[in-house]
Amino acid sequence: MCVTGASVPLAKLSVRMATSMQLDDVATRRADLHEDYERAAQGLPPRAVVRREDLPAAAAATLGAIRDTLARLWQKVRWERRHFETLWRLAIDAVPLPGNSHMPLARREPCGCGQHGHGGAAVETHAAAAPTPRQHHFWDCAVAKAVVAQINAHNPGPAPISQAQLWLVQAPPGFQQCVWDVVVMAALAATEHGRVRLRGMTRAAAALGIQTAAAAAPEAAVAGAAEAEPDLDEIPPTQLTPPQPGVNPVELACARAVADFWSRLMQFAQLGVPQKGWDGVDATHPILAVVNGEMLCAMPQAMELEA
Numbered sequence: 148m149c150v151t152g153a154s155v156p157l158a159k160l161s162v163r164m165a166t167s168m169q170l171d172d173v174a175t176r177r178a179d180l181h182e183d184y185e186r187a188a189q190g191l192p193p194r195a196v197v198r199r200e201d202l203p204a205a206a207a208a209t210l211g212a213i214r215d216t217l218a219r220l221w222q223k224v225r226w227e228r229r230h231f232e233t234l235w236r237l238a239i240d241a242v243p244l245p246g247n248s249h250m251p252l253a254r255r256e257p258c259g260c261g262q263h264g265h266g267g268a269a270v271e272t273h274a275a276a277a278p279t280p281r282q283h284h285f286w287d288c289a290v291a292k293a294v295v296a297q298i299n300a301h302n303p304g305p306a307p308i309s310q311a312q313l314w315l316v317q318a319p320p321g322f323q324q325c326v327w328d329v330v331v332m333a334a335l336a337a338t339e340h341g342r343v344r345l346r347g348m349t350r351a352a353a354a355l356g357i358q359t360a361a362a363a364a365p366e367a368a369v370a371g372a373a374e375a376e377p378d379l380d381e382i383p384p385t386q387l388t389p390p391q392p393g394v395n396p397v398e399l400a401c402a403r404a405v406a407d408f409w410s411r412l413m414q415f416a417q418l419g420v421p422q423k424g425w426d427g428v429d430a431t432h433p434i435l436a437v438v439n440g441e442m443l444c445a446m447p448q449a450m451e452l453e454a
C-alpha cells in the first residue's frame with residue numbers, strides 16, 4: 148500500500164521504504180482477515196457483503212478487539228507455543244482448509260462427518276451460502292461439537308457457550324478470563340487434532356475404495372488418486388490408517404479430539420499455578436481450579452455418542 152498514491156522511482160526506493168510498504172500491506176491484510184474472523188464469530192455478514200460503515204454501530208464497535216486479545220495471550224499465558232498455533236491460524240483463516248481465504252480456488256473437501264461439502268454440483272452452485280470450511284470445522288462439525296460439549300458439561304452458566312465466546316476468547320459467566328484463555332486454546336487445538344485425524348481416516352478409506360475401482364474405470368481412478376493424494380505437510384503417511392472395521396471414524400475422531408483437549412489442560416495444570424493473575428481462581432472454579440495452592444484439572448465427561 149503506497150500511502151501517497153504517487154509511485155516512487157525505483158532508484159529512490161530504499162530498502163527501508165520497500166520494507167515498510169510491504170509491512171503495511173501485511174498489516175492491512177491481517178487486519179482485514181481478523182475482521183472477517185470477528186464477524187464470523189458473531190454471525191455478522193462478511194466484509195464483501197456488508198461494509199463496516201453499514202453495520203449497526205453496536206456491531207461495528209465490537210470489531211478490532213481480537214488483535215489486542217492475541218497480544219495479551221501471547222504476553223500473559225505461560226504455555227508452550229504449540230498450544231497457541233490453531234487460534235493464531237484460525238484468526239487469519241490460515242488453517243489449511245481448501246476453500247478458505249488463502250485457498251479460495253481449491254476444491255472444497257467433503258468432511259468425513261458427512262455434513263459438509265457433500266451434495267455435488269447442485270450444492271456447489273450455492274457454495275456462497277454454504278458454511279465456510281472454518282465455520283464447519285471449528286463450530287458446526289461433530290468433532291468441534293464434541294469438544295464444546297465437554298466445556299458445556301462443566302459450564303456453570305445457564306446457557307451453552309457461544310461461538311463468539313470460544314473464537315474471540317471471551318470468558319462466559321462463571322469462568323475467570325485466565326482459565327478461559329487456556330480452555331479456548333486447548334479446545335481449538337484439540338478440534339484441529341480431531342479434524343486432521345478424521346481427514347486421515349476418510350482419505351485412507353477413499354484410497355482403499357479407489358484401488359477396487361481402478362480396474363473398472365482407469366480415468367476415474369486417476370482423478371480419484373489425485374484427490375486422495377495425502378497432503379504431506381499435514382498428515383504423515385503412518386497416520387493415513389483406515390479405521391478398524393466396526394469403528395465409526397467420526398466417533399473415533401471425536402474421542403481423539405476430546406482426549407487431546409483434556410491432555411492439554413492436564414499438562415497446563417501440571418505447570419502449577421501461574422504467579423500472576425490467578426488469584427480469582429478458587430477450588431470451585433470449573434475445569435481448572437486452585438486448591439491449596441495447587442492447580443487441579445477437572446475430569447473428562449463421558450461422551451454421548453450418537454447411535
Ligand SMILES: [Zn+2]
Pocket residue numbers: 258259260261262263283284287288289290
Ligand atoms: Zn465435519
